[in-house]
Amino acid sequence: MPDAIFAHPRLVSVYDAFDGDRTDLLAYLGIADELGANRVLDIGCGTGCLAVLLADSGRTVVGVDPAAASIEVAKSKDPAARITWVHGDVTALPALDVDLAVMTGNVAQVFLSDDSWTQTLRGIREALRPDGHLVFETRRPARRAWTDWAADTDPVILDVPGTGPVEQRREVTDVSLPCVSFRFTYRFLSDGMVVTSDSTIRFRGRDEVESTLIAHGFRVLDVREAPDRPGREFVFIAERTT
Template sequence: MPDAIFSHPRLAPVYDAFDGDRDDLTAYLNIADELGVDRVLDVGCGTGCLAVLLAESGRTVVGVDPAEASLEVAKSKDRTESITWVHGDATTVSALGADLAVMTGNVAQVFLTDDDWMRTLQGIHGALRPSGYLVFETRRPERRAWEEWAAADAAQVILDIPGSGLVEQRREVTDVSLPFVSFRYTYRFLSDGVVVTSDSTLRFRSRDEVESSLIAHGYRVLDVREAPDRPGRELVFISERTT
């Protein structure tokens, strides 16, 4: 079940405004160029920011996400209607023959159980062509990002968003039970006073844990890089389907 921040009909349309500029996506376009890929699967595509950029670069793109409200936002950006949008997860897009699958942002960390992570890796494996690539990022556990989040919890952000008016956002870290970190976003729509909350939990896996899981499920790790826009905070895994 996707978090309300992605699936609620009032939250999905304001997500991009609070998420800010997606400078992180340029790195994925550069990796797609580096790998020379044409057909891309965007797993957990959300509101479609990367999928649209990939399509604009001339690539064939499939975006899959379990949050229908986010997909509706994504579709509104796809002015040429060239992207295939799928309501589901990585297990619902088998045999695509994709050259590359990507998971950006926190997508790789929303799979809390080993079984969910295994099914995701297997689903992507089936969607890739032989020797296709899987590229994704994860936050470094040792960086302890949740401590920064907790320090900023008292802050509020108010934005004036077209179609929604003034919206206030607050974040609160609600639990740290490593490897799991939970937090809550609270949104107040000042136009009518409606308050909507969204609870999320992320799993922080170590580099060794991620690499071992990839190898165990038919991938070869080609490279592990720093996220260029967030050095020291995240790792970008570049892997290749081997079987």
């Protein structure tokens, strides 16, 4: 089941405001250009920020996400229905024959078990054309991002258009490596409503990610920095083997 931050209608309505400027997504447009990708699958597309950018660049785009509320927000950004929006996960997709599959926003870390990660890689491979590419980011475990999260306890308050002022707090609730759990608490100051969202993500090292890619039909072509977050994340570029 998707975390409340992606699935609760009230939280999804303010998600983009708290997510902030998504100029980080421009790097993925550049990679799509570099790879000559015209048909793109956006896995864990959320509220559709990247999918819309890809469609704006003239590409054919499929966005898939298990959170129905997020898909509805994404559809609202695509009034011309240029993008195929799918409520579900990549394991249930037909063979799409796409050139490129992407996972941004550290979507790759939500797959906690080895089995769920394996099933996801298999689903992606089936969706790609032969020699198609998979590109995704994941946080470097050695950077220990959770220590920064635990130290940053100050609330963030934003005045969200159509909603009013909203307070967000984050707390780390458990560190049992390779998994880390945290909670977001939102207080809607206009009416006092409080909604919480609990999440757990898994940190996989570079060697582990590379070995699982190779084991499930991919060739690792490159591992890069996220240009706006140097030293914090790996960006994997892999090719489906025939």
